[in-house]
Amino acid sequence: MELIARAAGAESLAAHLQRLGPMPALPSGALIAELEASGLLGRGGAGFPVGRKWRAVAERAAGGAVVLANGAEGEPLSLKDRSLMAARPHLVIDGALLAARAVGANDIIFYVGGEHATAQAALRQALAERPGDVRRRTRIVTAPAGYVSGEESAAVHYVNAGDARPTTTPPRPFERGVGGRPTLVQNVESLALAALIARRGHAWYQGLGHGRARGIGLLTVSGAVNRAGVHEIELGATLSDAAAAAGGLRGDVRAVLLGGYFGGWADLHEQWGLPLDAPSMRARGLALGCGVVHFLASGTCGVEATAQLMTYLASQSARQCGPCVFGLSAIAGAAQRLAAQSAQPGDLDRIIRWSRQVTGRGACHHPDGAAALMQSALQVFADDFVGHQHRRCLTISQPARVAVA
Amino acid sequence: MGEVLEIDRIRCDGHGLCAELLPELISLDDWGYPIIKPGKVPPSVVEHARRAVDACPVLALRLARTAAAVAR
Numbered sequence: 001m002e003l004i005a006r007a008a009g010a011e012s013l014a015a016h017l018q019r020l021g022p023m024p025a026l027p028s029g030a031l032i033a034e035l036e037a038s039g040l041l042g043r044g045g046a047g048f049p050v051g052r053k054w055r056a057v058a059e060r061a062a063g064g065a066v067v068l069a070n071g072a073e074g075e076p077l078s079l080k081d082r083s084l085m086a087a088r089p090h091l092v093i094d095g096a097l098l099a100a101r102a103v104g105a106n107d108i109i110f111y112v113g114g115e116h117a118t119a120q121a122a123l124r125q126a127l128a129e130r131p132g133d134v135r136r137r138t139r140i141v142t143a144p145a146g147y148v149s150g151e152e153s154a155a156v157h158y159v160n161a162g163d164a165r166p167t168t169t170p171p172r173p174f175e176r177g178v179g180g181r182p183t184l185v186q187n188v189e190s191l192a193l194a195a196l197i198a199r200r201g202h203a204w205y206q207g208l209g210h211g212r213a214r215g216i217g218l219l220t221v222s223g224a225v226n227r228a229g230v231h232e233i234e235l236g237a238t239l240s241d242a243a244a245a246a247g248g249l250r251g252d253v254r255a256v257l258l259g260g261y262f263g264g265w266a267d268l269h270e271q272w273g274l275p276l277d278a279p280s281m282r283a284r285g286l287a288l289g290c291g292v293v294h295f296l297a298s299g300t301c302g303v304e305a306t307a308q309l310m311t312y313l314a315s316q317s318a319r320q321c322g323p324c325v326f327g328l329s330a331i332a333g334a335a336q337r338l339a340a341q342s343a344q345p346g347d348l349d350r351i352i353r354w355s356r357q358v359t360g361r362g363a364c365h366h367p368d369g370a371a372a373l374m375q376s377a378l379q380v381f382a383d384d385f386v387g388h389q390h391r392r393c394l395t396i397s398q399p400a401r402v403a404v405a
Numbered sequence: 406m407g408e409v410l411e412i413d414r415i416r417c418d419g420h421g422l423c424a425e426l427l428p429e430l431i432s433l434d435d436w437g438y439p440i441i442k443p444g445k446v447p448p449s450v451v452e453h454a455r456r457a458v459d460a461c462p463v464l465a466l467r468l469a470r471t472a473a474a475v476a477r
Contacts, residue, residue: 321414322438
């Protein structure tokens, strides 16, 4: 396991160096070239190529850039970033130091969710083990709780002005970020993987993975499985492999939430052989996102589960953009009525119309993600939604579906 | 080269004047916030678009060259 440790507690600097050796002194251009050749994609959710992102910042930096290591992890079903920071803080720090060298940054900010106390303590301890010149250039900023706090413009806004709400883009952080300087905002898992690629070369990373997929990654598996938690996979492993890694499915499962609250529902039987890697999933209209895999037991109503998710996402709007503030709460309200079997005439039709309308109409992508989740639910649980429009829950009225394996 | 309508969603308060002045390209959702028809502003309505931009009480609407819009 490269990213998660079997031993409890954080890895010390001595253990880290003994396991991996010193950080290589690659010049900036060579390091970015290695990352580009590795094909590493960002793990915060958007899956943007890491090498290309570093290059964009390096080209604008003129020595004055900032690196913001993003460990906010506000996604309720994701645990992988906090687990990584808690277990391998030095690998994350290495990645941030390499990024700083590659893009021409003096300052490094670790932006860590306030509720991730163990991760934050591990990073603080790990930084204390580093030499003074590293300590002087780095600081930890506690990210406020909330789903949107980790969005990159929100992270920059918080560091600049104490306000963790997204800002209107452009300019994007790579153009004008912390203190007005070009800023690389990079998820902590992406940084840890970059630190491994820097040591071992792109060929090592390219040599991992199943099928056409390349590399490794972290998943957070939850729901109807025997051993929920964070699991490291070679990308391209299937959904069935992910279930096996989590100790197998517990009972009968019908649907799976992929990519987290920003991802979407998929039919388990259709996608049992789905390769878990960003390009394969995108080709099927799905998203790996931040690596969340949540199995929904057949006895749980998909309409109800979706109403809960939409209620949460509506509550997490930064409340800046009208279509997000009003649209998401209206969708959530109608979904709640459907779930509670108290639908008003036309609720389902309105949800369909609203979830199309809010897409692309926020400063950040929060409404887009929420709408995509809603639309995936309308597909995967199509019969259930129609049933609920007629105030009838199929999960209860068709007990055959609740069969326990 | 052409122009596209861009809107600052944080600034927009849903006054709705834009939809009145430029119904060809802008409609309103159930809460009064603008839905902009995607694509370039046709030359025939560029003048109306300019008027809508000028009329926005919170300066949330603007006309931008397409190159910038593509880069975004």
